[in-house]
Amino acid sequence: MKDARVAFGGVRALDGVSLTVQDGQLLGLIGPNGSGKSTLLAAISRMIDLSSGTLTMEGRDYTNAPAHLANALGIARTFQTVRLLRTMSVLENVMLGAQAEWVRRGPLATWLWLSRARREEKRARRAAQQALERVGLKDLGRRHPQELPYGPARKVEIARALACEPKLLLLDEPTAGMSQAEREEVGILLSELSKDGLAQVLVEHDLAMIQRVCNRVVALNFGQVIAEGLPAQVAADELVREAYLGHRDAGMEASAPMMEIGRQ
Ligand SMILES: Nc1ncnc2c1ncn2[C@@H]1O[C@H](COP(=O)(O)OP(=O)(O)OP(=O)(O)O)[C@@H](O)[C@H]1O
Ligand SMILES: [Mg+2]
CATH class of the missing domain: 3.40.50.300 (P-loop containing nucleotide triphosphate hydrolases)
Incomplete structure (x- = not known):
């Protein structure tokens, strides 16, 4: 800068x-x-x-x-306040950070590129799981953000930023x-x-x-x-x-x- x-x-x-x-x-x-x-x-x-x-x-x-x-x-970032999607699981929230093409492309393009999208999703899932492990939350992937205490929720945000490596x-x-x-x-x-x-x-x-x-x-x-x-x-x-x-x-x-x- x-x-x-x-x-x-x-x-x-x-x-x-x-x-x-x-x-x-x-x-x-x-x-x-x-x-x-x-x-x-x-x-x-x-x-x-x-x-x-x-x-x-x-x-x-x-x-x-x-x-x-x-x-x-x-370049990845975390925010000053917690910004997690309540309708998604912790793992899915972290997957959003994994730059998954299937998220960026939207449903129609995903349908057209189905096999590739599946591979992408697998990759994103693996990256997200690794990121959760890195911040010490490997067993919390299936939970929802609102079920987590404040401290772990903030760590999920760090994981989301780390998921895109x-x-x-x-x-x-x-x-x-x-x-x-x-x-x-x-x-x-x-x-x-x-x-x-x-x-x-x-x-x-x-x-x-x-x-x-x-x-x-x-x-x-x-x-x-x-x-x-x-x-x-x-x-x-x-x-x-x-x-x-x-x-x-x-x-x-x-x-x-x-x-x-x-x-x-
Ligand atoms: N979206 C915005 N619209 C108008 N003014 C803004 C906006 N965002 C920040 N500012 C102003 O810009 C200045 C810098 O704000 P900034 O949020 O970057 O400070 P900060 O150092 O992060 O403060 P804090 O420690 O309170 O988080 C402040 O005067 C703030 O009021
Ligand atoms: Mg600030």
Whole structure:
């Protein structure tokens, strides 16, 4: 992403952001509420248009590509709030992420391509099952999302994003609302994915988690990058501390074991 700008009416949600994520890098993205973190993920995954700037994936410009092409290039994301389809099983929800052609083509084309569609469906089912195993939910595929507690439901979303075997995974506060034990599990999962070479951007308000799992951190404020570097450096940065203080009454202690900033 180079010099990206996004405006909503008069609000400059992204104001000249440049960012690169390497293979295997787990990049933490922090910043106070409304600083542009979710907008950044939406821009990278082509869910919203840039007003200027460019997007490239492995050297290929996809600034104006449709969202499904960004996905085909290997970019997957999770959302800040749970978005699972209640009428489908957990496994089927995850299969939706597997980029199955039989889902994209629709029923008529699927009928015309029946044998191929069957193969595709099998492949998607296998990928979805593997993704569920990866997040530690292999026995929950037949259940429905509304039967799951909140923490596992959020993990299903991570599985759905993993099911297309992405090269870049964008996570918008994946552990918000989870128990401490669940947060730690997700932290370990993200570290393992990073060791396997997956590039990740993690939006997270829990600075302790950021310091534990991320190898680089970018801090945003008012749509601009205000600090960038190693987690401890960024947490100690004067501008970052001021940005958070401007949004909170209380002070900020980067070293606090379970620091929650902003959204609860
Ligand atoms: N669809 C939209 N229409 C209008 N304004 C929007 C829209 N989405 C975001 N904004 C505005 O853009 C700015 C950045 O919002 P964004 O959601 O990216 O922040 P954020 O850093 O993810 O915040 P949070 O920590 O609360 O999730 C905010 O001022 C927000 O009000
Ligand atoms: Mg957000």
